[in-house]
Amino acid sequence: MSTAEELGERKIINLILNCLDQMPNMPVPFGDDVSAVDIGNGKLAVIKTDMLVGKTDVPPHMTLRQAARKAVVMNISDLATKGVQPLALLASIGVPRNLTKKDIQQIGSGLNEGAREYNAYLLGGDTNEASDLVISCTAFGICEKRHLMRRSGAKPGDIVAVTGLFGKTSSGLKILLEHLFAPPKLRTKLVRAVYMPQARLKEGLALAQTRAATSSIDSSDGLAWSLHEISRASNVGFLIDNLPAAQEAKQFAEIHHLDLIELCMYGGEEYELLVTIKSRLWEKAKKAVEHVGASLIKIGVVTKEKKLLLKTEGKTVLIDARGWEHFKTV
Amino acid sequence: MSTAEELGERKIINLILNCLDQMPNMPVPFGDDVSAVDIGNGKLAVIKTDMLVGKTDVPPHMTLRQAARKAVVMNISDLATKGVQPLALLASIGVPRNLTKKDIQQIGSGLNEGAREYNAYLLGGDTNEASDLVISCTAFGICEKRHLMRRSGAKPGDIVAVTGLFGKTSSGLKILLEHLFAPPKLRTKLVRAVYMPQARLKEGLALAQTRAATSSIDSSDGLAWSLHEISRASNVGFLIDNLPAAQEAKQFAEIHHLDLIELCMYGGEEYELLVTIKSRLWEKAKKAVEHVGASLIKIGVVTKEKKLLLKTEGKTVLIDARGWEHFKTV
Numbered sequence: 213m214s215t216a217e218e219l220g221e222r223k224i225i226n227l228i229l230n231c232l233d234q235m236p237n238m239p240v241p242f243g244d245d246v247s248a249v250d251i252g253n254g255k256l257a258v259i260k261t262d263m264l265v266g267k268t269d270v271p272p273h274m275t276l277r278q279a280a281r282k283a284v285v286m287n288i289s290d291l292a293t294k295g296v297q298p299l300a301l302l303a304s305i306g307v308p309r310n311l312t313k314k315d316i317q318q319i320g321s322g323l324n325e326g327a328r329e330y331n332a333y334l335l336g337g338d339t340n341e342a343s344d345l346v347i348s349c350t351a352f353g354i355c356e357k358r359h360l361m362r363r364s365g366a367k368p369g370d371i372v373a374v375t376g377l378f379g380k381t382s383s384g385l386k387i388l389l390e391h392l393f394a395p396p397k398l399r400t401k402l403v404r405a406v407y408m409p410q411a412r413l414k415e416g417l418a419l420a421q422t423r424a425a426t427s428s429i430d431s432s433d434g435l436a437w438s439l440h441e442i443s444r445a446s447n448v449g450f451l452i453d454n455l456p457a458a459q460e461a462k463q464f465a466e467i468h469h470l471d472l473i474e475l476c477m478y479g480g481e482e483y484e485l486l487v488t489i490k491s492r493l494w495e496k497a498k499k500a501v502e503h504v505g506a507s508l509i510k511i512g513v514v515t516k517e518k519k520l521l522l523k524t525e526g527k528t529v530l531i532d533a534r535g536w537e538h539f540k541t542v
Numbered sequence: 543m544s545t546a547e548e549l550g551e552r553k554i555i556n557l558i559l560n561c562l563d564q565m566p567n568m569p570v571p572f573g574d575d576v577s578a579v580d581i582g583n584g585k586l587a588v589i590k591t592d593m594l595v596g597k598t599d600v601p602p603h604m605t606l607r608q609a610a611r612k613a614v615v616m617n618i619s620d621l622a623t624k625g626v627q628p629l630a631l632l633a634s635i636g637v638p639r640n641l642t643k644k645d646i647q648q649i650g651s652g653l654n655e656g657a658r659e660y661n662a663y664l665l666g667g668d669t670n671e672a673s674d675l676v677i678s679c680t681a682f683g684i685c686e687k688r689h690l691m692r693r694s695g696a697k698p699g700d701i702v703a704v705t706g707l708f709g710k711t712s713s714g715l716k717i718l719l720e721h722l723f724a725p726p727k728l729r730t731k732l733v734r735a736v737y738m739p740q741a742r743l744k745e746g747l748a749l750a751q752t753r754a755a756t757s758s759i760d761s762s763d764g765l766a767w768s769l770h771e772i773s774r775a776s777n778v779g780f781l782i783d784n785l786p787a788a789q790e791a792k793q794f795a796e797i798h799h800l801d802l803i804e805l806c807m808y809g810g811e812e813y814e815l816l817v818t819i820k821s822r823l824w825e826k827a828k829k830a831v832e833h834v835g836a837s838l839i840k841i842g843v844v845t846k847e848k849k850l851l852l853k854t855e856g857k858t859v860l861i862d863a864r865g866w867e868h869f870k871t872v
Contacts, residue, residue, distance in 0.1 A: 231650025320561025
């Protein structure tokens, strides 16, 4: 019989979903970035839980403070994609027996840092003995039902946009995991992208207010994978004609003769928002995001045909449905 | 420097709490059974997260279905103590690589079973690779602010009561962990208490409606420990004169010449509610719980002097501040 290792994360999730009775009138379907409950008066309670595991989610030399902060930021990012301000965070922590007092304080500081950066508070949680470090965070917020940005509303003709450029974390991970070289200044920037991920909360909140976005997701499993998720949920295709490559990723790709498309599309652990915007509201959406000191970058259009295409340097290639996935031995 | 093992769970929690900025006007203080956010209109959003770890929380021969159900019930119990109906549950699961497809379906079924027993739904979650089985659940609900039962309101003269009798799980754990004998019929009952814990939700909801309870906690760390928690939070003492011992625990204690007080007071992993009730509302509270087909058993009174006493068989003994605690090597 297949083991978890052979099944892979997504099949495991489907096996579990098949066991569940579905709540009637779920405001957000299974498989979206968050779960929600209708609490009346046009409002939704939005919750998300995501677990950081030392062995798979903490790259070499990341401090415990950074790891704990990341566990919080991962969850805030999911609320950000839906346009929801986190009000409260909880953390359930599995603590290996050999952690020191100082280690535990580092975890506490990291949790607090992650929450306070996004104007939220850690309200509680629990601790347990565990063989490996486990930090399972829960983020909670409330939003207007009509403001929630799902994965499922993208329509042909909508503009595809992202909140930042890609390829820095995948380059950083190559430095940390495969020991690739980068000049000190570049190295610092790339490694920082891995250690100190940023959730695009102000961007998500600004976009939700405009009601210009027809779908939204973060790119934590890679840009390609996120495009495929929106494609599945919204039953549309994409033509991406502007590869959103960070300058630093370009530099790093050049040094090592790496494929820039690979670095930008299939990396994962990036937390930029990928959104689709009603074309007539594009200017409004762009201005709203710029108004909060951030940027919205057009990278393509939504198409009717359920095909995912990337046009770059004169060639058009298919965007593979692959990305960051636990368990699966690729 | 001290390690997690030497520090013990409660010192670890305090180390983390000391790192946190406190949300202004927290409706429920750190250290209570749940966390809460004021969402206006006299209502609170209530959330709780608690993690089940295979190595420490899953006794021998417990099935994965039972373990997953327990992970849900643990969290529902905390909402039950506060008088809050769970609306939604999330589960973040750390899956060891060698689990089979059937194992994973067992986990899914157990999660669903736990939620549906209490009229709630599992709405989402995530899965990760982990060395040991980890199921971190989050329970969410909404309640009237004035109905929430905290740990901190017990007053001298209040009646102390529990929702059931004690000692079955500690006896069951002795059978499972220390291989003590029990006749088949008795064994089945005691082991069942361990494998299929019940959250006292209908009791908690009924009590909250009466507004007769001045404090409430569950007994998952043992009855003695729960009494000490209420004592700390409410700044009161207790005189317990009716040891709430289950018939099955008495039988088991007799067979093995075990101390019944030990089995009932210091067991843990029991989910009965321990509440204090305004004496003039005792009949109202008792009837409300009986009305939902359950029972409320008077075990003593709240005292002004911060001393915890147990009067049984003519002797009066001090109730120790010890209970179920992870990490600490006793």
